[in-house]
Amino acid sequence: MSRPDVAFLGFMMETVVTQVAEFSTPVLVDDISALPPERRAAITCAVTSAFNGARPELLDLLPNLTHIVSAGAGHDRFDFDDLRARGITLTDTGHLVSSDTAEMAVMLVLAIARDLVRADDHVRSGRWSNAHFGHRTRVAGKTAGIVGLGRIGRLIAERLTGLGVKIVYHTRTPKPDAPWPHESNLEELAARSDFLVAAVPGGAATRGMFDMAVLRALGPRGYFVNVSRGSVVDEEALIAALTEGTIAGAALDVFENEPRPDPRFTQLPNVLLTPHVASITEDYAAELAADISRQVAANLGIV
Numbered sequence: 001m002s003r004p005d006v007a008f009l010g011f012m013m014e015t016v017v018t019q020v021a022e023f024s025t026p027v028l029v030d031d032i033s034a035l036p037p038e039r040r041a042a043i044t045c046a047v048t049s050a051f052n053g054a055r056p057e058l059l060d061l062l063p064n065l066t067h068i069v070s071a072g073a074g075h076d077r078f079d080f081d082d083l084r085a086r087g088i089t090l091t092d093t094g095h096l097v098s099s100d101t102a103e104m105a106v107m108l109v110l111a112i113a114r115d116l117v118r119a120d121d122h123v124r125s126g127r128w129s130n131a132h133f134g135h136r137t138r139v140a141g142k143t144a145g146i147v148g149l150g151r152i153g154r155l156i157a158e159r160l161t162g163l164g165v166k167i168v169y170h171t172r173t174p175k176p177d178a179p180w181p182h183e184s185n186l187e188e189l190a191a192r193s194d195f196l197v198a199a200v201p202g203g204a205a206t207r208g209m210f211d212m213a214v215l216r217a218l219g220p221r222g223y224f225v226n227v228s229r230g231s232v233v234d235e236e237a238l239i240a241a242l243t244e245g246t247i248a249g250a251a252l253d254v255f256e257n258e259p260r261p262d263p264r265f266t267q268l269p270n271v272l273l274t275p276h277v278a279s280i281t282e283d284y285a286a287e288l289a290a291d292i293s294r295q296v297a298a299n300l301g302i303v
């Protein structure tokens, strides 16, 4: 029997493509349209990422697609009504990214509080010999407001608890098995927090939820940390709040416009910026290749 074709709907790491190629023929995104119609019609399984989603014009080329495996956790780049209408099921690898993303959030909390990047620069630049670095903010004993207590938010809460941080969380529905207090009002949560950490999904329901009212409630000694999606923040409000000292600082892994975030962020001394890399570890890359090929193989009935 010939090997089945598997379509890649966007860029994918070489390790994933190689492992999927062990039992199928990967068709990379730029090659899909050139494939003869009968081969395109035979494709039932595709691979994409939370970043690339599933563009309708690509799906139009694959009329018998029934399953998409997406690398990552976010679903904000997928149109579920469209997928349902086409009879396509989506699965992801979200369970693999939670730990790395939570680790990044914890690191950002520590790094923004202790001003890690500028401390490093203080030594490298030679300024240490004629100027003290100055005092920064302790993390232990402070309160973190975790917004979103799913796979990632829970791990952030557990790990910050281990550092002596008190946890309060906000979700639409309280989580009865969570050992931390729930706060139903986001502004109230911000007012109770020294660190406000975003771990909610992107999409219409969360768009701009961190607005000026929330940032004002966080206050001039509060820090905002975002490892979820840029869309959850009103970036105009955030830039104003950072510029005017409405909040103390922010550590951001995600932005409304990636990979070209608003350049005003780079001019601010009180922000720490990372290029959407919360889950990007070598360890994850290896696990991802294994998990995607397992999901694709199961879908093709090659187990």
Ligand code: NDP
Residues within 6 Å of the ligand: 072, 073, 074, 075, 094, 097, 098, 101, 147, 148, 149, 150, 151, 152, 153, 170, 171, 172, 173, 174, 199, 200, 201, 202, 205, 206, 227, 228, 229, 253, 254, 276, 277, 278, 279, 280
């Ligand atoms: P989960 O679906 O496991 O959890 C989401 C949590 O958010 C739930 O507790 C949910 O509770 C809460 N939530 C959803 N909508 C709202 C809302 N409108 N208001 C308040 N709370 C809300 O997601 P994960 O923890 O796996 O992932 C979260 C997000 O992190 C992903 O969707 C992705 O966008 C982002 N991410 C970012 C990465 C990075 O590299 N920076 C890597 C991986 C993920 P409830 O439904 O009760 O409100």
